[in-house]
Amino acid sequence: MSTLVERFRSGFRRHAAGVTIVVVVTDDGPVGATVSSVASVSADPPMLAFSVTRTGTTAAALAAGKGDRVAVFTLTTDQVAVAAAFAESAGERFTPAQGWSTRADGAPALAGAAATLRGPVAQLVPAGGSWLVLVAVDEVDEVDAGAAGVPLVYHDRAYWGLDALPVATALRAVEG
């Protein structure tokens, strides 16, 4: 008989999630982590949400500075190495080899991302051992080099690409 926490973890390992890198721009420079909980919350006005454990460096940066801006980079299957590096606490971060650069206004940019969404933190909601972070998106990069790429997916503790279903049917948008 497994515990509730074990069954919860096991249950979510059977779920699939798109992989992003979330970067918080602080006075001391950018802080980032691989995050698989990013979701669109509202299209008009544009808002997204994600969660981070309160013990992590990203959560600390968010809790320390209200008004900090967040950038969310949706990754493609060509960016597994960047996802892995930002998931390790000792992994290399923000290197030019990974595709990172800094814009004139100081904001980070990641070459090859499928999409880049930016904005200030609108709300930090405490939830168990984590923060649920709401971002009021006020900027979506017009051109992304990875826009035609295959989104990177996290499932069962590994990274995956997408496979067309036997009957691939374009269907109307789902909620959420």
Place this chain on the structure above:
Amino acid sequence: MSTLVERFRSGFRRHAAGVTIVVVVTDDGPVGATVSSVASVSADPPMLAFSVTRTGTTAAALAAGKGDRVAVFTLTTDQVAVAAAFAESAGERFTPAQGWSTRADGAPALAGAAATLRGPVAQLVPAGGSWLVLVAVDEVDEVDAGAAGVPLVYHDRAYWGLDALPVATALRAVEG
């Protein structure tokens, strides 16, 4: 030049998300919708989050009754038809042919789901045109017939399965 809302929508079409059906158990019976924003928020205590537009029937059921229980069914690629039906406002719902049954305690069950997580609504956070819904998971079904299935993914307005990457590497858990 596209508007911010258009670019936001376009950006999230390039993201990938696991597909679930979220069911709210009300006094008038179950209300459900296909939702692609479910994410694990905290493992201990177990909490998950998702968002629904405020104009939808699921949101109305959530807003009407505090303490209502929610059930989240993670779908597999064998359940595209159920996902599509629950994404249509006029789609057939909760039919035995889709795999639905009712437990002795009145809770809905979906045969073939990859995982089933249940619990009361812990918090409803208004976010733009939507509710961000936090669920305090207190029950995860021990056995799910679809546990070995491929999780169903939503991307670019279509449903997908998963494809192993050229170098499929099991990597440590990402945040969120």
